[in-house]
Amino acid sequence: MTFNFDAPPDRRGTDSQKWQKYAGRDVLPMWVADMDFEVAPAIVEALSARVGHGVFGYARPVSSTLDAIVESFSARYRWPVDPSWIVWLPGIVCGLNVAARAFAGDGDEVLSLSPIYPPFTTAPRNQGRVPRSVPLALSSAARRWEIDWDALERAVTPRTKLLLFCHPHNPVARVWSRGEVERIAAFCARHDLVICSDEIHCDLLLEPGAEHEPFAVAVPGESGRLATFMAPSKTFNIPGLGTSFAIISDPGLRARFSKATAGIVAEVNALGYAACEAAYRSGEPWRRALIAYLRGNRDFLLEAVSRDLPGVRIEAPIEATYLAWLNVSDLGLANPVKHFEGGGVGLSDGVPFGAAPGSYVRLNFGCARSTLAEGLRRMKAALRTP
Numbered sequence: 309m310t311f312n313f314d315a316p317p318d319r320r321g322t323d324s325q326k327w328q329k330y331a332g333r334d335v336l337p338m339w340v341a342d343m344d345f346e347v348a349p350a351i352v353e354a355l356s357a358r359v360g361h362g363v364f365g366y367a368r369p370v371s372s373t374l375d376a377i378v379e380s381f382s383a384r385y386r387w388p389v390d391p392s393w394i395v396w397l398p399g400i401v402c403g404l405n406v407a408a409r410a411f412a413g414d415g416d417e418v419l420s421l422s423p424i425y426p427p428f429t430t431a432p433r434n435q436g437r438v439p440r441s442v443p444l445a446l447s448s449a450a451r452r453w454e455i456d457w458d459a460l461e462r463a464v465t466p467r468t469k470l471l472l473f474c475h476p477h478n479p480v481a482r483v484w485s486r487g488e489v490e491r492i493a494a495f496c497a498r499h500d501l502v503i504c505s506d507e508i509h510c511d512l513l514l515e516p517g518a519e520h521e522p523f524a525v526a527v528p529g530e531s532g533r534l535a536t537f538m539a540p541s542k543t544f545n546i547p548g549l550g551t552s553f554a555i556i557s558d559p560g561l562r563a564r565f566s567k568a569t570a571g572i573v574a575e576v577n578a579l580g581y582a583a584c585e586a587a588y589r590s591g592e593p594w595r596r597a598l599i600a601y602l603r604g605n606r607d608f609l610l611e612a613v614s615r616d617l618p619g620v621r622i623e624a625p626i627e628a629t630y631l632a633w634l635n636v637s638d639l640g641l642a643n644p645v646k647h648f649e650g651g652g653v654g655l656s657d658g659v660p661f662g663a664a665p666g667s668y669v670r671l672n673f674g675c676a677r678s679t680l681a682e683g684l685r686r687m688k689a690a691l692r693t694p
Contacts, residue, residue: 309349309593313601314676316344323548330654336683339656341478341631343545343674347583348594351544354586355579367578369396373585377553380588384511387525393557395566396576398550400508403537404431404472406554410568411502411535411561412437412469419463419501420472421455422662423479423633428472428506429662440468441662444480452624453480455488457495464499471496473505475523476513476628479661479670483518483627486526493527502561504535508552511543511595513628514603524557531557535565540587542629543595545674551580602630605673605680612684617691630674633658637667639691644669651690653683 319327326342346352374391381387397403408418408431418432422441429439442463445456473492476483484492496503505523513520524536539552556562606626613620619638626632634655636644644666645657658668673680 311348311594311597313345313598314678316676317346319344330649335649335652335654336679336686337654338672338675338683339654339670341542341629341672341674342547343630343672344676344679345545345598345674347545348587348591350590350594351546351583351586354582358579358582364578366575367581369576369581369585373581376585376589381522385520385522385525387522389555390557393555393562395554395556395562395569397537397552397554397569398574398576398580399547400506400537400539400541400552401427401431402573403552403554404428404504404506405434406565406568406573407470407472407502407504407535408432408435408437410565411504415467416470417465417468418470418472419460419468421460421474421477423658423668424472424474424662425478425506426660428474431472432470437470438467443662444477444482446623453477453482455492457491460495464501468499468501470502470504473503473523475505475507476509476520478509478629479631479633479656479658480624481626481629481631481633482624483513483515483520486521489521489523489526493523493530496533497530500533502533502535503530504537506537508537508539508542509629510538512599512602512630514599514606515625515627516603518627524555532561534558535561540584540591543598544583544587544591546580546583546587549577549580549583550574551576551584601677602674605630605675605677606632608677608680609671609673609684612681616684616688619691620687630672632671632673634669634671635667636669637664639666641666647693648687648690651693652686653690 326337326340381389404427414436417438417440419440420428432439442460444453447454510520536555541547621635641647656670
């Protein structure tokens, strides 16, 4: 079966948050982590069948939905997940907030590694906790982002209770090795920290031969302090259906997490369950084709940035995701997002991720290659504009 990623649907004038941001303006949206591609046909078919049923009451997953997840994770990650470990969520951002509420108290501290997806720091603050960001180190020798272990140790205080870990990491696109995961686990054990491992980008590995190893598989002995966040949303481009879940094998930890959801976390909807099952059961051919296309986009982007965008740098390999972390500090722009918007391209500002003003932007290349090429052409033209 073939899939045409070169001709995605036109999302202008639709309910797309990504495209509505610049409605009425000639700006290509390349910001939020939302791909422009039509989803796998199996998902469309499952949603059509569910809509055809005609009744949309409160929903719970049926056994075939749970089986699809269990079978997929067993085959792909060699992870034997018990269905009772799954706590359903309407989104990972919600999960980060629940984790901060469940595993830390008022005024307690929550660690993360920066730059990082903004809810990793806003979620603790929302819940009256104190976010502590530990900057990643850019290794010039290895040409990759690495964990600054000394800085991580220095960041721990008696009030530190939780580490929010992004695996793979958004926005720097690192795929963490088993050795790094084991060292994180040992660090958390030493300081008695709960670990929440956000793995929603784990099926978007772009390096040939790369494999994702869930935290729970790499360090099975730490299940008593581990919650893993998973979702079909990023891989299969269905974030608008609000279907995610935490996998928590330890009963006590799961009870704490579930208690923190009471009365404030909405239930997953019927269409979300249908799409989730179809994605994990029948979406693999589409996913493989997507990875090949995104890999081509990544390589196109790397070449274009090096050739056409002086003052813009991609400092480390994009090992995973469809997101590029661009260093624009050499441009000397007070507001690089505003500057590029003026040239017709909408990017994510690096400041909410923890970067200094004017230093970084994030670019979403999960789009048709023609759109990517046009966006890069506009960025090149914008560099010639004072």
